Amino acid sequence: MEPLSRVRVAVLAAIVGAVAWxxxxxxVNSGASPMAVPWTVAAIAVGVGLVALWLGWGVRQYRRGxxxxLSGLRAARTAVFAQACAYTGSILAGAFAGYGLAIALEWSHAPRREVAISALIAALGGLAMVVAALIAEHWCKDDSSSSDEGGKAPQTTP
Structure with a gap:
């Protein structure tokens, strides 16, 4: 499995944000009224990020003995879950940031300001999900520099 690329996650968020904007x-220019983003979006994104951290912590403890x-299959599933969370959080962060920034163009209008604030809070929830997923995925990675043999992975013979 290929490790997450922070650049890919950031580019995905930027592209989705530009499209959403x-x-x-x-x-809005066609006359549509923007809708506020429910606070539950940010809460659920943070909750899913915490689940990724919790699962990643178990794998980290396993790797430290x-x-x-813990089964290897669960560790692999945790790594895949962390990657999925990173991509999903990136899409959420980009989409709600683009939406919020587009609505924020009319900051002086109080109802639109509230919509922009709710969207930006949801974007922060998506960003928290990305950060948690990146940490969890890092805990699942097999970095051979943490082994006891001076940076070399243990050798096994058949």
Whole structure:
């Protein structure tokens, strides 16, 4: 499995943000009323990020020899879950940031300001999800520099 690329995650967020910004500006200029983003979006994103951290912590403990009962399949699933969370959080962060920034163009209008703030809070929730997923994925990676043999992975013979 290929490790996460922070650049890829950031580029995905930027592309989705640009598209969301363009669609929102077009819709608002056509007369559509923007809708507030529910606070549950940010709460659920943070919650999913915490689940990724919790699962990643178990894998980290396993890799340090403190949780020998963990299966390799669960560790692999945790790494895949962390990557999925990173990409999903990136999409959420980009989409809500683009939406919020497009609405924030009319900051002096109080109802639109509230919509922009709710969207930016949701974007922060997506960003928290990305950060948590990157940490969890890092805990799942096999970095041979942490082994006891001076940076070399242990050798096994058949």
């Amino acid at each position: 363009g669609v929102t500006v077009t819709a 403190k949780n020998p009962g």
